[in-house]
Amino acid sequence: MKDYSELKAMNKTVDMTRGRPAKEQLEIAMPMLEAAGKLDYRCGAQDARNYGDLKGVPAARRLFADIFGGDEKNVVALDGSSLSIMYELICCAMHFGIMGSKAWRDREVKFLCPAPGYDRHFAICEAFGIKMIPIKMLECGPDMDEIERLVSADESVKGVWCVPKYSNPTGVVFSDEVVERFAALTPKAEDFRIFWDNAYIVHALYDEDIPLKNLYNLLEERGKQDMIYEIASTSKITFAGSGVAALRMSEGNIEDFLRHLKVRLINPNKVNQVMHANFLKDAAGVREIMKKHAAILRPKFELVNEMLQDAFKGEERVSFSKPKGGYFVSFNVQGKAKEVVQLASRAGVHFTAAGSTYPYFFDPNDANIRIAPSVPDMDELEFAMQTLIASVRMALK
Amino acid sequence: MKDYSELKAMNKTVDMTRGRPAKEQLEIAMPMLEAAGKLDYRCGAQDARNYGDLKGVPAARRLFADIFGGDEKNVVALDGSSLSIMYELICCAMHFGIMGSKAWRDREVKFLCPAPGYDRHFAICEAFGIKMIPIKMLECGPDMDEIERLVSADESVKGVWCVPKYSNPTGVVFSDEVVERFAALTPKAEDFRIFWDNAYIVHALYDEDIPLKNLYNLLEERGKQDMIYEIASTSKITFAGSGVAALRMSEGNIEDFLRHLKVRLINPNKVNQVMHANFLKDAAGVREIMKKHAAILRPKFELVNEMLQDAFKGEERVSFSKPKGGYFVSFNVQGKAKEVVQLASRAGVHFTAAGSTYPYFFDPNDANIRIAPSVPDMDELEFAMQTLIASVRMALK
Numbered sequence: 001m002k003d004y005s006e007l008k009a010m011n012k013t014v015d016m017t018r019g020r021p022a023k024e025q026l027e028i029a030m031p032m033l034e035a036a037g038k039l040d041y042r043c044g045a046q047d048a049r050n051y052g053d054l055k056g057v058p059a060a061r062r063l064f065a066d067i068f069g070g071d072e073k074n075v076v077a078l079d080g081s082s083l084s085i086m087y088e089l090i091c092c093a094m095h096f097g098i099m100g101s102k103a104w105r106d107r108e109v110k111f112l113c114p115a116p117g118y119d120r121h122f123a124i125c126e127a128f129g130i131k132m133i134p135i136k137m138l139e140c141g142p143d144m145d146e147i148e149r150l151v152s153a154d155e156s157v158k159g160v161w162c163v164p165k166y167s168n169p170t171g172v173v174f175s176d177e178v179v180e181r182f183a184a185l186t187p188k189a190e191d192f193r194i195f196w197d198n199a200y201i202v203h204a205l206y207d208e209d210i211p212l213k214n215l216y217n218l219l220e221e222r223g224k225q226d227m228i229y230e231i232a233s234t235s236k237i238t239f240a241g242s243g244v245a246a247l248r249m250s251e252g253n254i255e256d257f258l259r260h261l262k263v264r265l266i267n268p269n270k271v272n273q274v275m276h277a278n279f280l281k282d283a284a285g286v287r288e289i290m291k292k293h294a295a296i297l298r299p300k301f302e303l304v305n306e307m308l309q310d311a312f313k314g315e316e317r318v319s320f321s322k323p324k325g326g327y328f329v330s331f332n333v334q335g336k337a338k339e340v341v342q343l344a345s346r347a348g349v350h351f352t353a354a355g356s357t358y359p360y361f362f363d364p365n366d367a368n369i370r371i372a373p374s375v376p377d378m379d380e381l382e383f384a385m386q387t388l389i390a391s392v393r394m395a396l397k
Numbered sequence: 398m399k400d401y402s403e404l405k406a407m408n409k410t411v412d413m414t415r416g417r418p419a420k421e422q423l424e425i426a427m428p429m430l431e432a433a434g435k436l437d438y439r440c441g442a443q444d445a446r447n448y449g450d451l452k453g454v455p456a457a458r459r460l461f462a463d464i465f466g467g468d469e470k471n472v473v474a475l476d477g478s479s480l481s482i483m484y485e486l487i488c489c490a491m492h493f494g495i496m497g498s499k500a501w502r503d504r505e506v507k508f509l510c511p512a513p514g515y516d517r518h519f520a521i522c523e524a525f526g527i528k529m530i531p532i533k534m535l536e537c538g539p540d541m542d543e544i545e546r547l548v549s550a551d552e553s554v555k556g557v558w559c560v561p562k563y564s565n566p567t568g569v570v571f572s573d574e575v576v577e578r579f580a581a582l583t584p585k586a587e588d589f590r591i592f593w594d595n596a597y598i599v600h601a602l603y604d605e606d607i608p609l610k611n612l613y614n615l616l617e618e619r620g621k622q623d624m625i626y627e628i629a630s631t632s633k634i635t636f637a638g639s640g641v642a643a644l645r646m647s648e649g650n651i652e653d654f655l656r657h658l659k660v661r662l663i664n665p666n667k668v669n670q671v672m673h674a675n676f677l678k679d680a681a682g683v684r685e686i687m688k689k690h691a692a693i694l695r696p697k698f699e700l701v702n703e704m705l706q707d708a709f710k711g712e713e714r715v716s717f718s719k720p721k722g723g724y725f726v727s728f729n730v731q732g733k734a735k736e737v738v739q740l741a742s743r744a745g746v747h748f749t750a751a752g753s754t755y756p757y758f759f760d761p762n763d764a765n766i767r768i769a770p771s772v773p774d775m776d777e778l779e780f781a782m783q784t785l786i787a788s789v790r791m792a793l794k
Contacts, residue, residue: 034434
């Protein structure tokens with residue numbers, strides 16, 4: 001194995017900063033575009049090529065209802081970005097409140113942030129001046145004792161961010177117990193919402209998928225369905241940022257949301273929605289597509305795991321996840337993350353900045369590095385992992 | 398000619414509420430979808446099918462730069478809705494101010510609203526509690542004496558809405574003098590912005606287009622380019638709400654806007670942008686497409702004009718526009734608009750609610766009715782106009 005200076009001297013560059021699909025993955029959805037000219041866009045009375053249908057075309061809403069395991073009436077299908085949906089939900093709450101509650105602006109608002117977590121969730125909070133409270137991510141999900149305590153005690157706690165399946169970046173799938181405890185939450189704030197960002201809902205790497213309990217359904221059984229916003233998108237199913245994103249929520253929340261959305265939007269890109277619904281068909285159709293993605297991604301994740309296993313056997317200062325889905329391997333090196341990311345970067349291998357998986361970029365142990373193995377090919381990935389490993393060794397010396 | 402009760406007895410329904418393209422117009426862009434599977438989406442280093450390029454793909458930005466008569470560096474190409482762009486600009490100003498100015502929220506903010514105007518502009522103001530000041534629309538554009546007076550005197554005047562070409566609903570194209578007076582404005586508020594909604598920039602009905610002076614360029618010559626947001630979209634070029642919308646603004650404004658936008662969005666639908674750029678090519682390509690739209694729309698506008706001419710020759714209480722482009726005929730019947738819209742509706746012909754072309758739905762003369770002749774076929778349109786005419790005659794009796 002080459003040492004750090006040898007790797008640096010190779011003058012290669014590998015970008016591991018974001019969870020992007022690889023080129024070969026993007027080819028999987030090309031038949032969708034090839035069929036685009038032959039589809040019937042006149043979905044009943046409403047022509048999808050014309051104005052109308054703020055909630056999205058019925059076929060796209062049905063597709064996501066099937067993916068979510070829910071009812072079409074609770075689904076709004078919008079444009080490509082689930083990030084935009086989450087931003088919009090918070091932006092509306094800031095201005096207008098939620099379902100009659102007081103607007104959040106000019107008041108103290110806190111969000112619970114299981115960490116390490118998704119940096120773009122935290123960026124929305126920062127933009128709106130929402131105070132973030134980090135919650136420890138454990139092996140089965142976030143620390144529910146802490147979440148229960150804060151949610152029931154503090155009226156200014158208005159939300160919690162969750163990526164409940166193949167979590168970004170830890171790969172954790174929330175256990176049944178964790179999901180049930182979410183369903184049993186008794187928030188002090190009437191406008192408390194669980195932001196259930198189900199970004200990797202169908203993104204298993206292996207045939208054997210790890211099941212996630214359906215939080216929306218559990219809440220509905222208790223009559224508490226207003227408490228959840230569930231979000232997903234096709235960004236890592238078809239084209240990243242050019243797909244369809246959808247929101248599942250209670251009829252009360254939908255009515256409230258559409259009242260604001262209709263001022264901003266006449267309709268989402270419904271032509272794109274018809275193309276997606278035709279190509280993906282239903283949840284079973286999506287799972288077939290996802291097998292093709294998994295076949296491309298799995299060897300990359302396995303290479304990462306093997307190389308880390310080999311390199312750090314018995315090294316107590318290092319730990320890492322072995323995810324069964326999603327887009328990331330979460331790597332921890334106690335007290336050295338910043339230094340390692342910097343060393344790797346100097347040798348041409350770029351990771352998301354250390355700390356960015358924590359609110360305010362503050363990782364209390366300076367430990368977490370998010371590895372995104374999807375983009376590089378196998379050779380690049382091997383080089384990148386060699387460089388990471390050499391950087392860690394140097395930092396730990 | 399049939400009278401009101403005969404028309405009513407025919408039990409027909411015609412929807413004239415919105416400026417939607419007709420079915421035949423939607424077919425014009427089908428070759429864009431037919432080509433979608435064969436395009437090269439790898440635009441240089443950045444694959445359009447993957448994340449990245451918050452400002453949109455270069456080809457789409459170039460296309461709109463050509464349409465606007467400006468520079469690519471000043472153009473951001475986003476998703477289908479120009480309404481969303483305008484909402485977003487105001488929403489950001491409410492929260493964060495503009496280029497360092499104080500946030501607009503919790504302060505008095507006023508917008509000047511040339512009226513009759515576009516109801517969805519007014520709806521954005523209403524949603525954010527922005528006080529709307531109606532400005533009289535004259536034959537060459539809005540009353541500039543009034544705009545100059547208010548803009549230079551009042552720091553709380555932060556914006557003015559304009560549809561400068563084939564205006565909604567009057568069809569007016571702002572005269573050179575009006576545009577030059579806009580360029581010469583000296584606003585008291587540093588964060589005053591002209592919302593130059595160039596929705597019908599290429600939407601001529603006749604070969605002879607009425608030219609509009611390029612306000613952005615005039616402002617730039619004076620070093621005042623921060624004062625304008627220019628917006629357009631392909632909604633009435635390709636597919637309504639499923640196209641590409643774009644924003645032209647100064648580099649300072651772009652920097653400020655993207656700082657906020659990047660929290661909300663990773664990228665717009667770039668696959669759709671590549672499809673559009675390939676299909677429309679440049680401003681000349683767009684003009685060719687628009688000739689096909691005009692060929693469908695022109696007979697409808699001419700039928701409306703002929704029928705109104707015949708019916709109301711010498712009738713002083715009635716006036717109407719004869720637009721050379723855009724989507725609307727503006728019809729005025731002094732003191733009777735509400736009654737006429739109601740009568741027509743009872744006979745099956747639906748217009749946008751009377752008053753909706755004015756801020757707060759308050760038309761001081763209860764006169765204006767917006768006629769949108771695009772959707773109905775010629776027979777339906779004839780019936781609709783007969784019904785409108787009969788309703789007017791009944792109301793004026």
